[in-house]
Amino acid sequence: MKKILFTLFVIMSLTACSDDEIASPEIGLTEPDGGYTIDKMQWLRIQPEVKNANDATFSWSLEGEEIASTANLVYVFAEAGTYNLEFKAKNAGGENSKTFAITVNDKTYLNKITQVFDYFPAPGQSVNKFPTATEDDTSESMRVKAQTALKAGNLISLGGFGGYVVFGFDHTVINKEGNDFSVLGNAFTNGAEPGIIMVSYDANGNGKADDEWYEIAGSEHSKSTTIKNYEITYYKPETEPTNASEPNYIRWTDNQEQTGYIAKNRFNTQSYFPLWKGETITLKGTLLTSNLVQQGFWMTPPYEWGYADNWPNTDAKTQINLDWAVDKDGKAVQLQGIDFVKVYTANLAGNSVTGEASTEVSGFTDLNLVLNK
The missing domain is CATH 2.60.40.10 (Immunoglobulins)
Structure with a gap:
């Protein structure tokens, strides 16, 4: 058995x-x-x-x-x-x-911005001027105006903290050894208006800038004075000031229990609030402590590396390395290449004489194409 x-x-x-x-x-x-x-x-x-x-x-x-x-x-x-x-x-x-x-x-590509996907400035002294806006404009018409300006190498203003532009190219910017690209602005010696750079690649293959974004972690990224997940709301003034200069012009509040104003100065008399937006604007991002100081006159020394509109366009310190990219948790990522770039103003600072710190963008350089690699 x-x-x-x-x-x-x-x-x-x-x-x-x-x-x-x-x-x-x-x-x-x-x-x-x-x-x-x-x-x-x-x-x-x-x-x-x-x-x-x-x-x-x-x-x-x-x-x-x-x-x-x-x-x-x-x-x-x-x-x-x-x-x-x-x-x-x-x-x-x-x-x-x-x-x-x-x-x-083999193929020949344009070494410049070829498309703008979104343009959303915060209030600022050059908003509604670069590019020009009217009461009849919409988000789409302003996107087209920003695209026309950047394709021609002309600058656009992003206004105060959080104002941004999203743009792309006719090719993928490849992550090679060394530095990969530069975002052009109008910075000059001790005249930096830094913008944080975000990058993304077309992971879903639809040609739209709707994939995950990664931040270029510049020199200020890990400092204790840097505020992550910062949020600010700007309020459209009921009337425009009659004085040439008005320090308490556009009110703002933030998620740090602070409030303040964007000042109006005598050099720019148009409305600083984007004419095509509503009564309030809320923007988010990483806030960097400004270098704005007064030493006989107002000046803004640049950060060491890793930002837009931070060094003059001819300076090698404008160059960005894609290996500096981090995800939303601050973890380093290894990107093969990128198709989209977002730049937003990183500072919340200004005065009634020279105005607010506002990042300007005037172009883009793919160093792969410059070096013909």
């Missing part, structure tokens, strides 16, 4: 092993005739269908060097040429692979 039970146990065990056998991954992907073709500095996206992919690991290798460990590939090439790309899928049942031919075409 014991022998019979033992024999049945062995048979049942073998049957269970057979039923639970793990099948190796099957890679299903129709390769285009002649292989994949892409222009350099544009995203290559490959989405293979993998059967039996439970608990599988993946690997993409370019010329024998692993470039990704995800099921789908999003990759950008810096140089034209012909490449061999291998995809592997592996689980406990085995491993399968598929090799593709990749042809990367």
Whole structure:
């Protein structure tokens, strides 16, 4: 009887092993005739269908060097040429692979801003002037005006703290070794009006700036005086002041239980509140302590590195390294490249003589194209 039970146990065990056998991954992907073709500095996206992919690991290798460990590939090439790309899928049942031919075409790109996705300035002395706004303007018409100005290399003003612009290019700015780009402004010696730089790449492939944003963590990012998650609300004045200068012009309150005003000065007499916005404006971001000081005259020395409109455009310290990017939790991220940039005014400071600190943007330089790499 014991022998019979033992024999049945062995048979049942073998049957269970057979039923639970793990099948190796099957890679299903129709390769285009002649292989994949892409222009350099544009995203290559490959989405293979993998059967039996439970608990599988993946690997993409370019010329024998692993470039990704995800099921789908999003990759950008810096140089034209012909490449061999291998995809592997592996689980406990085995491993399968598929090799593709990749042809990367050369292409010439514009080294400038080619599109503005959003323009939303805070109140400021150059708002409604750069670019010019009227009572008939809308958010869309002002976006177009900002785009026209930046495509021509003309400056736009972002106003006081939090005012921003979002723009893009006709190519992906690649994260290479060393510095990658510069955002141009109108800073001069001891005349900095720093803006924080945010970057993003087209992760979902829809061509819109609606993916995750990463902050370029400049020299002030980790200082105890820097306020993260700062929020400010500006209130449109009921009437414009009759005096040439008015220190208590546009009132603001913030989430630090503080209140104050944007001053009006005699050099700019138009309304400082964006004419196409409502009665209040609320903006958010990281607030940096301003360097604004008075030494016989008002001056704003620059921060050390990592900001827009902080150093003169000809200074190498305008250059930004994509390796400085961090996520919303302050954790460093490794980006292959970027498609979108957001710049917003980082300071809340000013006076009734020279006005508020307001970041200006006049252009963008991709150092890949400058150096022809």
